[in-house]
Amino acid sequence: LIEIKDLRKKYIMGEMEVEALRGVNLNISTNEFVSIMGPSGSGKSTLMNILGCLDTPSSGQYLFDSIDISSRTDDELSEIRNQKIGFIFQTFNLLPKLDALQNVELPLIYSGVEKHLRKDLAKKALKRLGLENRMNHKPNELSGGQRQRVAIARALVTNPGIILADEPTGNLDTKTGFEIMEIFKELHQEGNTIILITHEPEIAEQADRGIIIRDGLITKDALNTTI
Amino acid sequence: LIEIKDLRKKYIMGEMEVEALRGVNLNISTNEFVSIMGPSGSGKSTLMNILGCLDTPSSGQYLFDSIDISSRTDDELSEIRNQKIGFIFQTFNLLPKLDALQNVELPLIYSGVEKHLRKDLAKKALKRLGLENRMNHKPNELSGGQRQRVAIARALVTNPGIILADEPTGNLDTKTGFEIMEIFKELHQEGNTIILITHEPEIAEQADRGIIIRDGLITKDALNTTI
Numbered sequence A, B: 001l002i003e004i005k006d007l008r009k010k011y012i013m014g015e016m017e018v019e020a021l022r023g024v025n026l027n028i029s030t031n032e033f034v035s036i037m038g039p040s041g042s043g044k045s046t047l048m049n050i051l052g053c054l055d056t057p058s059s060g061q062y063l064f065d066s067i068d069i070s071s072r073t074d075d076e077l078s079e080i081r082n083q084k085i086g087f088i089f090q091t092f093n094l095l096p097k098l099d100a101l102q103n104v105e106l107p108l109i110y111s112g113v114e115k116h117l118r119k120d121l122a123k124k125a126l127k128r129l130g131l132e133n134r135m136n137h138k139p140n141e142l143s144g145g146q147r148q149r150v151a152i153a154r155a156l157v158t159n160p161g162i163i164l165a166d167e168p169t170g171n172l173d174t175k176t177g178f179e180i181m182e183i184f185k186e187l188h189q190e191g192n193t194i195i196l197i198t199h200e201p202e203i204a205e206q207a208d209r210g211i212i213i214r215d216g217l218i219t220k221d222a223l224n225t226t227i
């Protein structure tokens, strides 16, 4: 499903260069459940943004579903993001003027779903995340963990085949964090592919495969064998 | 230092009322190290914002340093926040157009510190948080954990007597999280008061006293006796 070869990403700041990714090689098959860990600033979100077709590498190759992403148009990328990928951002990226329900409806509006059905699907997604009493709250009327859960609901509502989750439990208490992991495991059993960045080992070990990134390179890539 | 009696906070949304705090009683002395845990949406950040003089309760009393906070003017509250309290926000609240160094200098500008000294203090604070190579990066040129650390540096740079930290390690890998805790312990040994919201038990147990909040009420308040 995902084939990444010698992926590099550098940022140029005046005279300085920051190499966020320095030659990443990675293959992920359909229906895998992969966790990514690594120190702060090591390149995890940068890699995730490229996987999610939100950013382009400086060099290297990214094949998604055998499609060379670098040769796609903006419209094609937009469609891939909307139809195939559910992205949960480290900083949530909710629209401040829309309430929780409207934020979750947004991807359904883009994919042209009819009004009543999309309201139903959005409500269902929010209920699944324990937010049925917060649907009309705007982001600034929600707690940190509630905003995080709205971001998760929004990523799941279009039933995408692959879920990219960047620190999905960073603002959640342990119990709610495990409830989120239960949802990811259900989605995984339904055939979806899950890639999850986390800094919490108890979360990472619930995936089938663990990747460690340091300084823009993958330093470990192994199956979790604690079954 | 802090005396809170029957503190309540409610939000009115159309016909509905959300009771975020439902009668909180809490006394914290100078030089305590207190952790606050509880489920997502239970009222932790709401309590913290009132403690930090950023928000006012619907009813109940808050005495800070024997001063009745409800009778202070906005200017007086502003001065208390700038001089006495270092606040680390759950959502960082960095200014997007300023780089890391400028963001950390901001509280020093408000307290009238001279230009060269404040640059020195800001650089020192960022170095302590491992960010000496990121001083000229704006928030959108930083990783999630780097932004979190800029927010921490900014809270510490004025050398406040009390530090209110809302999920300070939520976006940090385990090792960096423990480095932050080492900094808090140093500050505590220097005589400062630390109040810290976290959802991670390994972080909470490093405080001397643990408080648990559920549904707007304190359900547990005990010394950590695992010494």
Ligand SMILES: Nc1ncnc2c1ncn2[C@@H]1O[C@H](COP(=O)(O)OP(=O)(O)OP(=O)(O)O)[C@@H](O)[C@H]1O
Pocket: A134, A137, A140, A141, A142, A143, A144, A145, A146, A171, A172, A173, B011, B012, B013, B018, B019, B020, B038, B039, B040, B041, B042, B043, B044, B045, B046, B047, B090
């Ligand atoms: N402006 C507001 N209007 C309405 N309800 C609000 C508002 N701000 C917060 N709330 C509600 O108050 C409750 C407490 O919020 P608070 O941010 O204190 O929770 P928290 O314990 O910090 O949660 P988390 O662990 O998720 O950060 C939540 O249920 C939230 O939805």
Ligand SMILES: Nc1ncnc2c1ncn2[C@@H]1O[C@H](COP(=O)(O)OP(=O)(O)OP(=O)(O)O)[C@@H](O)[C@H]1O
Pocket: A011, A012, A013, A018, A019, A020, A038, A039, A040, A041, A042, A043, A044, A045, A046, A047, A090, B134, B137, B140, B141, B142, B143, B144, B145, B146, B171, B172, B173
């Ligand atoms: N626009 C940018 N310009 C310059 N440097 C950048 C930019 N965006 C990210 N970086 C740098 O690239 C590196 C990798 O960032 P990235 O966000 O991928 O880290 P991360 O592993 O997700 O970290 P965290 O765990 O803290 O979220 C960081 O050192 C960061 O400072």
Ligand SMILES: [Mg+2]
Pocket: A044, A045, A046, A090, A166, B143, B144, B145
């Ligand atoms: Mg990140």
Ligand SMILES: [Mg+2]
Pocket: A143, A144, A145, B044, B045, B046, B090, B166
């Ligand atoms: Mg909170």
